[in-house]
Amino acid sequence: MTMTIDPPPLSRRAYLLSDQPASRTQASLGRAYMVWLRFSANGLALAGLGIIMALSLVAIFADVIAPHSPVSGDLAGARLLPPGTGxxxxxxxxxxxxxxxxxxxxSRLTLAVVSLVAVIAAPLGLLVGTVAGYAGGWVDAVLMRITDIFLAFPKLVLAMAFVAALGPGIENAVLAIAITSWPAYARIARAETLRVRNSDYIAAVGLMGASPWRIVLRHVMPMCLSSLIVRVTLDMAGIILTAAGLGFLGLGAQPPMPEWGAMIASGRRFILDQWWVATMPGIAILTVSLGFNLLGDGLRDALDPREAGR
Structure with a gap:
């Protein structure tokens, strides 16, 4: 009687890096692991991820971390105290x-703004770009001309116009920034769609009877996600600056909400003598914007191996 000896189980790393995955799940996990390896090899990208994670933790546990109330203070005994006082x-x-x-x-407002803008603008731009690129013809011409109209105006100026029409407030500021952010995503999605729409596997799906909407939603859009994720991450810094600009002009979050741009606006009167009032929120905006830029650069290199080798 011959005994069969089962091969030793694969290690976790060998399982993820296998050249012959046994299932779709293993293949997906392997691709995600390769992306993480390329991303983690970039020290600056890890630094950006650390900044964003720290910001998220601060926002989540703000009630625990904050030593004082953010909206009320001691006007009689603690006005314009320098850093380190008590x-x-x-x-x-x-x-x-x-x-x-x-x-x-x-930080809660900042994360809320960038998250809501990404949730609104990115899917809208992805839908417009993929439909325009796959349909072509007059549909492409109409959608892209509408996109060009939005791209013709500076983002902050157009956002100011929308907020002025809708009224000041954080909700209207988010909506205005989202309306001005989607055209760039539509352009990227259209370019990716034009690259893949004539490929063999798209033609095969069409021959199998898939409708144009199914092809766009199930097969074209996933091919555009990596480029879109990178662009959204890199745009986070611009979204933060636009939101801060609207807050600085009094068109965003209204007092006494602790919005960083509004804090800079209230501190500009004391910039020469009490410099910390406007400087501290400015440093916060700089740090978070830098974190998103470093994270976006790292994701670009990780999701596109061709960029990593340059």
Missing amino acids: SYLLGTDDQGRDILSRLIFG
Whole structure:
């Protein structure tokens, strides 16, 4: 009687890096692992990921971390205190409110704005771009001319016009930024669609009887996601700056909400003597914008191996 000896089980790394995956799940996990290996080899990308993760944790646990209230302060005894005074690590503003606490709670607004804009603008741009690229003809011409009209205006100016029409407020600011952000995503999605729409596997799906909408939704859109994710991540810094610009002009979040752009606007009157009032939120905007840019660069290199080798 001959005994068969089962081969030793594959290690986790060998399982993920297998050249002959046994299932679709294994293939998907292997691709994700390769992306992570390329991403983790970039130290600056890891630094950007660390900044964004730290911002997320601060926003989640703001109620626990913040030492003071973000909307009320000691106007009589704690007005315009410099950094390091007592329990005010970053000083106070002209209303006696703790700047550190306002920055911590302001991170929630920042993450909410960038998340909502991405959720609204990216799917809209992806849908418009893929439909235009796959349909072609007059559909492509009409959709792209509408896109060109939006691209002809500077993003901040167009967002200001929409907010002025809709009224000031954080909800209208998010909607205005989303309306001005989708055209760039539509252009990217259209370019990717034009690249793949005449490929053999798209033709095979069509011969199998798939409808044009099914082809666009199930087979074309997934091919555009990697480029779109990179562009959305890189655009996060611009979204933050646009939201801060609207807040600075009084068109975004309204007082006493701790929005970073509005904090800079309220501190510009004291920039020479009480520099920390406007400087601290400016540093916060700079740090978070840098984090998103580093993260976007890392994702671009990880999702496109051709870029990583340059």
